[in-house]
Amino acid sequence: xxxxxxxxxxxxxxxxxxxxxxxxxxxxxxxxxxxxxxxxxxxxxxxxxxxxxxxxxxxxxxxxxxxxxxxxxxxxxxxxxxxxxxxxxxxxxxxxxxxxxxxxxxxxxxxxxxxxxxxxxxxxxxxxxxxxxxxxxxxxxxxxxxxxxxxxxxxxxxxxxxxxxxxxxxxxxxxxxxxxxxxxxxxxxxxxxxxxxxxxxxxxxxxxxxxxxxxxxxxxxxxxxxxxxxxxxxxxxxxxxxxxxxxxxxxxxxxxxxxxxxxxxxxxxxxxxxxxxxxxxxxxxxxxxxxxxxxxxxxxxxxxxxxxxxxxxxxxxxxxxxxxxxxxxxxxxxxxxxxxxxxxxxxxxxxxxxxxxxxxxxxxxxxxxxxxxxxxxxxxxxxxxxxxxxxxxxxxxxxxxxxxxxxxxxxxxxxxxxxxxxxxxxxxxxxxxxxxxxxxxxxxxxxxxxxxxxxxxxxxxxxxxxxxxxxxxxxxxxxxxxxxxxxxxxxxxxxxxxxxxxxxxxxxxxxxxxxxxxxxxxxxxxxxxxxxxxxxxxxxxxxxxxxxxxxxxxxxxxxxxxxxxxxxxxxxxxxxxxxxxxxxxxxxxxxxxxxxxxxxxxxxxxxxxxxxxxxxxxxxxxxxxxxxxxxxxxxxxxxxxxxxxxxxxxxxxxxxxxxxxxxxxxxxxxxxxxxxxxxxxxxxxxxxxxxxxxxxxxxxxxxxxxxxxxxxxxxxxxxxxxxxxxxxxxxxxxxxxxxx
Numbered sequence: 001x002x003x004x005x006x007x008x009x010x011x012x013x014x015x016x017x018x019x020x021x022x023x024x025x026x027x028x029x030x031x032x033x034x035x036x037x038x039x040x041x042x043x044x045x046x047x048x049x050x051x052x053x054x055x056x057x058x059x060x061x062x063x064x065x066x067x068x069x070x071x072x073x074x075x076x077x078x079x080x081x082x083x084x085x086x087x088x089x090x091x092x093x094x095x096x097x098x099x100x101x102x103x104x105x106x107x108x109x110x111x112x113x114x115x116x117x118x119x120x121x122x123x124x125x126x127x128x129x130x131x132x133x134x135x136x137x138x139x140x141x142x143x144x145x146x147x148x149x150x151x152x153x154x155x156x157x158x159x160x161x162x163x164x165x166x167x168x169x170x171x172x173x174x175x176x177x178x179x180x181x182x183x184x185x186x187x188x189x190x191x192x193x194x195x196x197x198x199x200x201x202x203x204x205x206x207x208x209x210x211x212x213x214x215x216x217x218x219x220x221x222x223x224x225x226x227x228x229x230x231x232x233x234x235x236x237x238x239x240x241x242x243x244x245x246x247x248x249x250x251x252x253x254x255x256x257x258x259x260x261x262x263x264x265x266x267x268x269x270x271x272x273x274x275x276x277x278x279x280x281x282x283x284x285x286x287x288x289x290x291x292x293x294x295x296x297x298x299x300x301x302x303x304x305x306x307x308x309x310x311x312x313x314x315x316x317x318x319x320x321x322x323x324x325x326x327x328x329x330x331x332x333x334x335x336x337x338x339x340x341x342x343x344x345x346x347x348x349x350x351x352x353x354x355x356x357x358x359x360x361x362x363x364x365x366x367x368x369x370x371x372x373x374x375x376x377x378x379x380x381x382x383x384x385x386x387x388x389x390x391x392x393x394x395x396x397x398x399x400x401x402x403x404x405x406x407x408x409x410x411x412x413x414x415x416x417x418x419x420x421x422x423x424x425x426x427x428x429x430x431x432x433x434x435x436x437x438x439x440x441x442x443x444x445x446x447x448x449x450x451x452x453x454x455x456x457x458x459x460x461x462x463x464x465x466x467x468x469x470x471x472x473x474x475x476x477x478x479x480x481x482x483x484x485x486x487x488x489x490x491x492x493x494x495x496x497x498x499x500x501x502x503x504x505x506x507x508x509x510x511x512x513x514x515x516x517x518x519x520x521x522x523x524x525x526x527x528x529x530x531x532x533x534x535x536x537x538x539x540x541x542x543x544x545x546x547x548x549x550x551x552x553x554x555x556x557x558x559x560x561x562x563x564x565x566x567x568x569x570x571x572x573x574x575x576x577x578x579x580x581x582x583x584x585x586x587x588x589x590x591x592x593x594x595x596x597x598x599x600x601x602x603x604x605x606x607x608x609x610x611x612x613x614x615x616x617x618x619x620x621x622x623x624x625x626x627x628x629x630x631x632x633x634x635x636x637x638x639x640x641x642x643x644x645x646x647x648x649x650x651x652x653x654x655x656x657x658x659x660x661x662x663x664x665x666x667x668x669x670x671x672x673x674x675x676x677x678x679x680x681x682x683x684x685x686x687x688x689x690x691x692x693x694x695x696x697x698x699x700x701x702x703x704x705x706x707x708x709x710x711x712x713x714x715x716x717x718x719x720x721x722x723x724x725x726x727x728x729x730x731x732x733x734x735x736x737x738x739x740x
Contacts, residue, residue: 037095037157037158037159038095038194038195038198039194039195039197039198040135040192040193040194040195041192041193041194041195042190042191042192042193043132043135043189043190043191043192043193044189044190044191045189045699047129047132047187047189048124048125048126048128048129048132049121049125050074050112050114050125050126050129051129051132051187053112053113053114054074054112054113054129055186055187056133056183056184056185056186056187057133057136057137057140057182057183057184057185057186057187058182058183058184059072059112059133060072060073060112060129060130060133060134061090061130061133061134061137062182063137063174063175063178063182063183064175065175066175067100067160067161067162067173067174067175068096068100068101068102068161069090069091069094069096069100069101069102069134069161070102070103070104071086071087071090071101071102071103071104071130071134072104072110072111072112073086073103073104073105073106073111073112073114073126073130074105074106074111074112074113074114074115074126074373075105075106075114075117075122075125075126076105076106076117076368076369076370076372076394076396077105077210077394077396078117078370078396078400078401078704079396079399079648080122080641080645080702080704081208081638081640081641081644081645082105082117082122082123082126082127083103083105083208083210084206084207084208084209084638084641085123085127085637085638085641086103086126086127086130087101087102087103087206088201088202088204088206088637088638089127089128089130089131089134089201089202089637090103090130090131090134091201092131092134092194092199092200092201092202093131093134093135093137093138093193093194094134094137094138094158095138095158095159095160096159096160096161097160098201098206100160100161105394106372106373106392106393106394107372107391107392107393107394108372108373108376108390108391108392108393109388109391112129113373114126114373115371115373115374116370116371116374116473117370117371118370118371118401118402118530119702119705120600120604120605120701120702120703120704120705120706121702122702122704123633123637123700123701123702124699124700124701124702127637127700128700129187131193132187132191132193133187135191135192135193135194136183136185136187136188136191137183137185138158138192139192140183140185141158141163141174141177141178141183142156142158142163144177144178145158145163145165145172145177148172148177149163149165149168149170149172151165151166151167151168155167161173161174161175162174163177196635196696196697197696199696202635202636202637202638203635203636203637203639203694203696204638204639205638205639205640205643206638206640206641207640208640208641208644219396220395220396221350221368221395221396221397221398222353222354222355222366222367222368222395222396222397222398222406223350223351223353223397223398223428225353225355225366225395225426227355227357227424229423229424230355230423230424230425230426231261231273231274231275231420231423231424231425231426232273232274232275232276232277232279232280232425232426232427232428233271233272233273233274233280233412233413233416233425233426233427234271234272234280234281234283234284234427234428234430235269235270235271235284235412235427235483236270236271236272236284236287236288236291237433237436237437238268238293238296238486239293239295239296239667239668240295240296240297240667240668241296241297241527242294242296242297243268243293243294243295243296244268244293244294244486245265245267245268245270245291245292245293245486246291246292246293246294247291247292248265248270248287248290248291248292249290249291250263250287250290253272253283253286253287253290256282256286257274257279257282257283257286258279259274259275259276259279260272260273260274260279260283261273261274261275261420262419262420263287264415264416264419266415266487266488267486267487267488267489267490268293268486268487268488268490269415269483269486269487270287270291271412271415271416272284272287273416273419273420273425277426277428280428281430284430296667298666298667299525299526299664299665299666299667299668300525300666301666302663302664302665305342305443306340306443306445308525309443309445309466309522309524310445310466310520312522312523312524313466313520313521313522314520314521314522315518315519315520315521316464316518316519316520317518317519317520317521318516318517318518318519319503319506319517319518319519320506320507320515320516320517321515321516321517322512322513322514322515322516323460323513323514323515324514325460325461325462325514325515325516327514328451328459328460328513328514329449329451329460329462329514331451331453331459332451332452332453332454332459332460333451334449334450334451334460335448335449335450335451335546335549335550335553336447336448336449337447337448337542337545337546337549337728338445338446338447338448338728339445339446339447339448339538339541339542339545339728339729339730340443340444340445340446340538340728340729340730341443341444341537341538341541341730342443342661342662342730342731343440343441343442343443343526343528343661343662344440344441344531344656344660344661344662345435345438345440345441345660345662345671345677346399346400346401346402346404346405346438346439346440346441346531347399347660347677347679348397348398348399348400348404348405348434349398349399350397350398350399351405351428351429351430351431351433351434352368352397352404352405352406352408352409352429352434353368353397353406353409353426353427353428353429354366354367354406354408354409354410354411354412354413354414354426354427355367355413355424355425355426355427356410356413356414356416356417356424356425357417357422357423357424357425358417358418358421358422359421359422360421360422361389362389362390362391363379363383363385363389363390363391363414363417363418364391364392364393365379365390365391365392365393365410365413365414365417366392366393366395366410367392367393367394367395367406367407367409367410368394368395368396368397368400368406369392369394369406369407369410369474370400370402370403370404370406370473371407371473371474372392372393372394373392374473374474374475374476375392375407375410375411375474375481376390376392377474377475377476378407378411378474378475378476378477378478378480378481378484379410379411379414379478379481380476381476381477381478381484381491382411382414382415382478382481382483382484382487382491383414383415383418390414392410401531401532401652401704401705402441402529402530402531402532403439403471403472403473403474403529403530403531404438404439405429405433405434405437405438405439405482407473407474407480407481408437408481408482408483409427409428409429411481411482411483411484412427412483413425413426413427415483431672431673431674432672432673435669435671435672435673435677436668436669436672437482437527438527439472439527439528439529439530440526440527440528440529440531440662441470441528441531441532441534441537442467442468442469442470442502442524442526442528443468443524443526444465444466444467444468444502444535444538445464445465445466445520446463446464446465446466446506446538446539446541446542447463447464448461448462448463448464448542448543448546449461449462450462450546450550452550452553452554456553456554456555456556457564457565458510458512458550458565459512459513459514460512460513460514460515461508461512461514461515461516462515462516462517462518463506463507463515463516463517463518463539463542463543464518464520465502465503465506465517465518465519465520465535465539466520466521466522467499467501467502467503467519467520467521467522467535468499468502468521468522468523468524468528469496469497469498469499469501469502469528469529470497470498470499470500470501470502470504470528470529470530470531470534470535471497471498471501471529471530471534472493472496472497472498472527472528472529473497473498473529473530477491477493477494477495478491479491479492479493479494480493496521496523497529498530499519499521501530501534501535502519502521502534502535502538503517503519503535503539504533504534504535504536504539504601505535505536505539505540505543505598505600505601505602505709506535506539506543507602508543508547509566509568509571509597509598509599509602510547510562510565510566511565511566511567512565525664526662526664526669532649532652532704532705532708533600533705533706533708533709534705536598536600536601536705536708536709537653537656537708537709537712538730539709540596540598540709540710540712540713541657541709541712541713541716541730542713543713544595544596544597544598544710544713544714544717545713545716545717545726545728547561547562547596548594548595548713548717548720549726558594558595558717559575559578559579559595562575562595562597563575563576566597568599568606570606570632570693570695571597571599571606573606573630573632573693574597574606574607574608574630574631574632574693575595575597575608575630577608577630577691577693578595578608578609578610578628578629578630578691581610581628581630581689581691582610582612582628585612587612587721587722588614590614590615590616590617590722590723591612591613591614591625591721591722592612592613592615592717592718592719592720592721592722592723593610593611593612593718593721594610594611594613594713594714594715594716594717594718594719594720594721595608595609595610595714595717596608596609596709596710596711596712596713596714596717597609597710598706598709598710600701600705600706600709604633604701604702604706605631605632605633605634605701605702605703605706606631606632607629607630607631607632607646607706607707607710608629608630608710609627609628609629609650609707609710609711609713609714610627610628610629610714610718611624611626611627611628611654611711611714611715611717611718612624612625612626612627612686612718613625613715613718613719613722614722615719615722615723615725615737616734617723619734619738620733620734620735620736620737620738621734622658622715622719622732622734622737624654624658624684624686624715625686625687626686626687626688626689627650627654627686627687627688627689627711627714628688628689628690628691629646629650629688629689629690629691629707629711630690630691630692630693631646631690631691631692631693631703631706631707632692632693632695633692633700633701633702633703633706634695634698634699634700634701635694635695635696635697635698635699635700636692636694636696636700637700639692639694642692642703643690643692645703645704645706645707646688646690646703646706646707647688647690647707649703649704649705649706649707649708649711650688650707650708650711651680651685651688652708653707653708653709653711653712654680654685654686654711654715655679655680656708656712656730656731657711657712657715657716657730657731657732658680658715658731658732658733659678659679659680659731659733660677660678660679660731661677661730661731662677663676663677712730715732716732719732719737723737725737725740726740727740
């Protein structure tokens with residue numbers, strides 16, 4: 001075994017939340033004088049992708065002097081409860097009390113580089129990496145203890161930071177076994193992991209302690225973070241994406257606003273640093289009225305958006321082809337439909353914030369970015385600073401799933417910290433800037449054509465998808481952060497980003513002998529990037545809406561129609577269970593229940609959703625009464641956290657489906673506040689019921705993005721059942737229902 005001395009650490013948040021549970025992890029016979037260790041089985045499958053960058057035990061965990069365990073994960077906490085899930089996995093494999101396992105999340109130079117937190121991949125990447133690292137550490141600890149205690153491994157007990165020799169009752173703590181070093185052994189297959197039948201924590205509903213802290217106002221978000229002597233800054237945003245600074249007049253600024261410390265002008269970046277935040281707000285307003293900019297390139301007419309998308313799009317590019325759709329379509333009548341989704345926002349409850357401090361050697365940054373290592377690369381290029389000279393600590397932000405303005409706020413703070421060194425510089429974005437400059441989820445068009453054979457089975461399916469990029473997340477191309485685009489010389493985007501995200505779930509998971517999916521890529525007028533579930537939201541809205549229409553044409557129950565086009569037992573199971581949930585539901589006049597199904601990415605979690613609504617036929621108003629979901633993510637790590645994820649995702653999807661859309665005119669974004677960009681209010685939130693199908697023998701999958709796509713379709717199908725009105729264009733607003 002290779003060992004390494006304990007490293008000192010920079011800590012921002014000490015001993016992040018843990019849970020105390022009053023039992024020890026010693027298998028089924030816990031509590032007896034000589035407990036029996038839980039059985040182990042060899043895992044010989046594929047190691048997680050995160051281990052490609054960090055494959056040694058000490059990259060994922062450290063054993064502290066007091067015998068407790070510190071887990072290191074490169075993922076960030078977005079509200080998905082990843083810290084608790086990782087804690088459960090580590091405690092399970094090392095037979096520890098939960099209270100003796102702490103989890104430190106993303107910090108450059110400290111935790112593994114796990115790229116971005118997204119794509120519902122944290123469980124299968126980070127949590128599973130911790131599982132295999134902890135299991136490997138356990139074997140190494142037993143091997144070392146065997147030598148020190150002069151006893152065979154089969155005669156040793158390992159539990160709660162202690163290894164005990166059964167023959168003579170001698171014991172050693174983990175710290176005594178390691179004598180101040182850490183385990184550097186590489187994780188290699190096969191890995192002996194605990195038999196899942198003997199799990200004590202994994203699969204259980206372990207509450208997140210940070211929820212308690214949120215309710216009590218004790219949780220520290222980036223927006224709440226304060227440092228001694230910290231100063232405040234604001235950036236004056238130009239009137240449009242392509243505007244460049246012509247001139248600035250700040251001669252009277254110090255007379256108008258007290259507390260001015262420095263005005264910074266670099267290229268088309270105009271910023272002000274002040275002693276207090278309100279001073280920065282006043283100074284930004286003053287400078288906005290005393291700067292001159294070039295006129296930006298105009299946006300297309302809002303009401304002409306989808307026509308504009310088709311005008312500028314490329315394609316078609318065939319991305320999937322099975323059978324012969326053209327020949328099959330000639331044999332039967334086909335149904336055609338066009339579905340659209342507008343630009344939508346991340347709509348974070350708290351506008352972006354970034355804090356930075358340059359100490360003369362290291363640039364320290366605190367950010368709610370979802371990818372601190374990739375952001376470090378972008379900032380390194382933007383600032384011409386060695387990446388090793390940039391230290392970033394992830395701090396939770398007040399809401400967001402996707403690439404929001406968090407990275408841009410951090411870039412603002414980083415630039416200004418170099419201009420005002422040895423002091424913490426805090427950049428807090430305004431609501432107006434947040435709503436105007438957010439990298440939106442892109443507008444999309446999906447055109448579908450499908451036909452039934454003589455047995456009312458789908459025999460042809462053709463999809464045409466128009467999509468912009470679904471990810472321009474920060475990377476070594478500095479143009480991926482907004483600040484860099486306005487420096488002199490400006491950093492430009494070098495690629496269109498992840499266009500393929502728009503095609504996620506565009507090919508239905510159903511058994512269809514003839515299928516074609518064509519992509520049309522466009523470079524749209526608004527800034528876009530990753531938003532929860534990417535193109536899957538629009539594609540499943542379209543697919544599952546058309547499935548209901550096809551079922552009606554076939555004269556069949558919508559769920560039975562889906563079932564006869566599915567082969568996977570797990571897919572069938574979630575649909576059957578959601579049917580059982582709703583079969584006894586009574587619907588009155590103007591009420592309806594709609595359904596939708598999806599396997600996320602066609603490779604991950606299975607989900608079936610039902611929604612019950614009423615529709616006022618006089619004014620078109622929709623009242624969402626209740627939603628149900630049945631979810632199969634394989635092995636469930638934390639049923640409480642998973643249920644929370646599904647519930648929250650369904651509510652967010654309902655808001656997207658019924659309310660949310662970015663609006664603009666030819667000059668600017670117009671949906672710049674909550675009145676102009678309404679979201680689902682507390683009084684509008686329906687009852688939500690979630691059931692989990694736990695399959696411990698299957699690979700564990702994430703669920704953060706899973707509930708959103710089928711929720712939109714279920715609501716649309718329910719509205720049709722209640723009103724007889726089919727709406728094809730999101731959001732489904734009262735005026736669209738009345739016009740349908």
